[in-house]
Amino acid sequence: MSKSDIPKIALVGNPNSGKSSLFNHLTGLNQKIGNFPGVTVDKKTGYCKLDDHTKAEIVDLPGTYSIYPNSTDEKIVYDILGNKADPLHPDIVVVIVDASNFKRNLLLFTQIHDLNIPCILVLNMMDIVEKTGLAIDAHKLSAELGVPVIPMKARKGQGIDVLKKALLENLEQDFRPIFNAHDLAPEAIDAVKETFSVNDDYVAYQMLQQYRINSSLTENEKNLIADIAEKHQFNRDDLRRKETLERYAAINHFIDGAVKETFAQLPKRWTQKLDRVFTHKIWGYLIFLSILFLIFQSIFAWATVPMDFIDLTFSELSIFLKSQLPEGALTGLLTEGIIPGIGGIVIFIPQIAILFAFISILEETGYMSRVVFLMDKIMRKFGLNGKSVVPLISGVACAIPAIMATRTIENWKERLITIFVTPLMSCSARLPVYTILIALIIPEKTIGGVFNLQGLALMGMYLLGFVAAIVSALIMKLILKTRERSFLVMELPTYKMPRWKNVGLTMYEKSKTFVFEAGKIILAISIVLWVLASYGPGDKLERAEEIVAQTYSQENLTQEQLENKVESFKLENSYAGIFGKAIEPAIKPLGYDWKIGIALITSFAAREVFVGTMATIYSIGNVEDESTIKSRMRNEINPETGKKRYDFATGLSLLVFYAFAMQCMSTMAIVYRETKGWKWPMLQLGYMTALAYICALVIYQTLS
Amino acid sequence: MNLRSVADLTPGESGIINGFMDDTLSLKLLEMGCLPGQPIKFNFAAPLGDPICVSVAGYNLSLRLDEAITISIQ
Numbered sequence: 001m002s003k004s005d006i007p008k009i010a011l012v013g014n015p016n017s018g019k020s021s022l023f024n025h026l027t028g029l030n031q032k033i034g035n036f037p038g039v040t041v042d043k044k045t046g047y048c049k050l051d052d053h054t055k056a057e058i059v060d061l062p063g064t065y066s067i068y069p070n071s072t073d074e075k076i077v078y079d080i081l082g083n084k085a086d087p088l089h090p091d092i093v094v095v096i097v098d099a100s101n102f103k104r105n106l107l108l109f110t111q112i113h114d115l116n117i118p119c120i121l122v123l124n125m126m127d128i129v130e131k132t133g134l135a136i137d138a139h140k141l142s143a144e145l146g147v148p149v150i151p152m153k154a155r156k157g158q159g160i161d162v163l164k165k166a167l168l169e170n171l172e173q174d175f176r177p178i179f180n181a182h183d184l185a186p187e188a189i190d191a192v193k194e195t196f197s198v199n200d201d202y203v204a205y206q207m208l209q210q211y212r213i214n215s216s217l218t219e220n221e222k223n224l225i226a227d228i229a230e231k232h233q234f235n236r237d238d239l240r241r242k243e244t245l246e247r248y249a250a251i252n253h254f255i256d257g258a259v260k261e262t263f264a265q266l267p268k269r270w271t272q273k274l275d276r277v278f279t280h281k282i283w284g285y286l287i288f289l290s291i292l293f294l295i296f297q298s299i300f301a302w303a304t305v306p307m308d309f310i311d312l313t314f315s316e317l318s319i320f321l322k323s324q325l326p327e328g329a330l331t332g333l334l335t336e337g338i339i340p341g342i343g344g345i346v347i348f349i350p351q352i353a354i355l356f357a358f359i360s361i362l363e364e365t366g367y368m369s370r371v372v373f374l375m376d377k378i379m380r381k382f383g384l385n386g387k388s389v390v391p392l393i394s395g396v397a398c399a400i401p402a403i404m405a406t407r408t409i410e411n412w413k414e415r416l417i418t419i420f421v422t423p424l425m426s427c428s429a430r431l432p433v434y435t436i437l438i439a440l441i442i443p444e445k446t447i448g449g450v451f452n453l454q455g456l457a458l459m460g461m462y463l464l465g466f467v468a469a470i471v472s473a474l475i476m477k478l479i480l481k482t483r484e485r486s487f488l489v490m491e492l493p494t495y496k497m498p499r500w501k502n503v504g505l506t507m508y509e510k511s512k513t514f515v516f517e518a519g520k521i522i523l524a525i526s527i528v529l530w531v532l533a534s535y536g537p538g539d540k541l542e543r544a545e546e547i548v549a550q551t552y553s554q555e556n557l558t559q560e561q562l563e564n565k566v567e568s569f570k571l572e573n574s575y576a577g578i579f580g581k582a583i584e585p586a587i588k589p590l591g592y593d594w595k596i597g598i599a600l601i602t603s604f605a606a607r608e609v610f611v612g613t614m615a616t617i618y619s620i621g622n623v624e625d626e627s628t629i630k631s632r633m634r635n636e637i638n639p640e641t642g643k644k645r646y647d648f649a650t651g652l653s654l655l656v657f658y659a660f661a662m663q664c665m666s667t668m669a670i671v672y673r674e675t676k677g678w679k680w681p682m683l684q685l686g687y688m689t690a691l692a693y694i695c696a697l698v699i700y701q702t703l704s
Numbered sequence: 705m706n707l708r709s710v711a712d713l714t715p716g717e718s719g720i721i722n723g724f725m726d727d728t729l730s731l732k733l734l735e736m737g738c739l740p741g742q743p744i745k746f747n748f749a750a751p752l753g754d755p756i757c758v759s760v761a762g763y764n765l766s767l768r769l770d771e772a773i774t775i776s777i778q
């Protein structure tokens with residue numbers, strides 16, 4: 001087989017059917033997350049060795065209940081499966097169903113089957129099926145459906161080998177549709193088949209049903225279909241209703257032959273009991289709050305140890321290299337630009353990993369949908385949707401996947417508001433900024449024996465972001481008008497133990513994506529910053545020693561004091577210093593100096609650059625000093641007052657500024673893509689910057 | 705025939721789905737397995753009374769009250 005002949009296999013299934021477990025089993029660490037062309041939904045692809053000679057490309061499609069999408073996320077399934085010319089159109093579709101909830105799960109299978117793509121049906125969760133006394137005869141079902149049917153326990157990895165073998169076999173099935181679309185709309189279907197040279201009735205029927213949202217059709221083609229539909233009175237909704245009923249009738253027929261149902265509802269007992277607690281009037285909310293609290297405490301308590309270690313390692317590496325390498329511009333770039341830059345990326349990993357571990361556990365267990373259930377009514381008051389809770393919580397990790405997660409919200413206004421306010425949630429990129437500033441202005445004390453004061457301050461920052469998001473949502477609710485209805489028809493899955501392998505993979509994948517995606521920007525900015533901070537216009541920098549020596553010739557300075565003066569003179573007259581000084585008048589009322597100004601400028605692209613910038617600014621020419629970034633900032637003196645630069649007022653004002661300001665190019669790019677225009681990202685930028693500036697101003701002026 | 709909807713059920717009570725009062729919503733509900741003739745059981749409501757959790761087709765589904773009211777039962 002040549003390389004281009006690698007078979008493409010798509011995984012399709014309902015949400016909660018165990019699709020991601022199967023995907024992880026098939027691909028292991030051999031997977032990557034990208035974007036579907038044109039949209040920003042996570043596209044997970046990976047490679048799987050079916051046997052010693054054959055490799056297959058596995059594409060994980062978003063979970064959906066039906067080929068008729070309700071959200072932009074689900075639309076991808078139809079885009080790829082309904083269009084044979086799509087580059088991602090698979091050779092084989094593996095439809096995975098939750099066999100313990102057989103009927104509803106089979107609906108999607110029958111739809112995909114009728115598109116005439118070779119299918120394999122995987123019956124997952126057979127362990128639960130066995131426990132409930134249900135008996136499914138896979139052979140019989142396979143004979144009735146005309147496709148291979150493979151029982152599986154994906155959580156335990158059972159059945160994977162059988163699936164691999166089935167994927168290798170020749171899947172030339174003799175095709176007969178389960179739902180006969182042609183009977184319902186013969187003229188319209190024949191007309192589409194002829195005009196677009198389509199072979200299959202159901203493909204033509206789907207084009208008639210969904211041409212409006214079909215991204216592979218040109219405007220002209222859409223008009224053609226619209227004409228056909230009108231001419232032959234193709235009543236979309238009516239036909240779709242008939243189709244669903246006919247499909248369920250067919251499913252019942254299959255089940256009659258192959259499934260022995262005992263009407264016991266055994267496995268839900270645990271779920272019932274847990275729901276009584278998790279959705280309880282008081283306990284429900286208390287537990288939710290405690291989980292949030294646990295997340296923040298653990299991020300602060302657990303992540304700081306490896307973070308301090310990383311911080312120290314990188315500063316020592318710089319010192320070591322500086323002492324070993326010959327002096328020169330290249331050494332300077334390496335020890336003062338690149339290494340602190342990489343350190344500024346790596347330092348995030350512990351926090352990102354912990355955050356994503358929690359989020360993935362909450363989703364894996366099924367608890368996340370209870371949060372949606374608990375919060376829906378409250379969120380609706382603020383113009384949001386229960387489902388907005390997931391993006392808002394994910395926003396604590398990173399606004400980018402969070403904004404992508406808003407795709408599950410069907411209502412456009414609610415989705416737009418969620419997108420607009422999510423960046424106000426404190427993301428993990430703010431964490432290092434918070435961590436370092438809180439450590440500088442809040443004493444490390446324990447109150448009441450358990451609560452770490454710094455941890456509480458951190459939680460306060462997150463609460464602040466949340467309140468800002470909620471209040472902004474309320475304002476937007478009053479401004480935006482819509483007549484579109486909002487839905488919350490959502491499955492409440494049974495509670496399950498998290499699959500630790502999936503949690504581990506999520507942590508690994510998200511950290512990797514962060515290091516390589518965000519890392520590129522951070523590293524690039526660090527290098528640019530180093531250049532800007534090391535060079536300046538004219539010859540002032542070369543003549544720095546001379547100028548400083550002249551200026552202070554009257555005073556009796558020690559060699560060390562003189563060197564420090566030289567270094568700060570150099571920074572002040574570098575390009576970075578000039579930029580910082582240029583914006584100093586604007587930020588002085590907030591309590592910032594030009595050095596912080598440099599950090600604000602570089603943070604515009606990505607706020608996580610703050611710590612790296614601080615590291616670069618304070619380490620220029622200063623690497624021999626063994627202290628870490630934190631202690632360097634602590635020792636920084638405000639020359640005007642002679643007191644500490646990072647006192648309470650400045651620190652708090654800076655904290656609030658970073659909490660509210662839109663300092664993330666990637667978020668703006670995602671919002672641009674999701675809202676299909678610059679209007680919303682620009683409004684967001686303006687709104688958040690103004691909010692940040694005003695709040696920081698009020699705080700500094702009140703406190704100082 | 706008295707017109708009752710899922711929203712009229714009390715916790716623990718079941719009914720048989722009769723039909724739908726909302727065309728757009730019915731498409732979605734049908735695909736989610738809410739079929740006429742199927743039993744539907746009101747499990748419990750969220751702490752603030754809305755949304756509610758119902759059992760249908762062997763699984764749990766959450767619905768807002770204004771969605772539940774569109775499913776008529778007998």
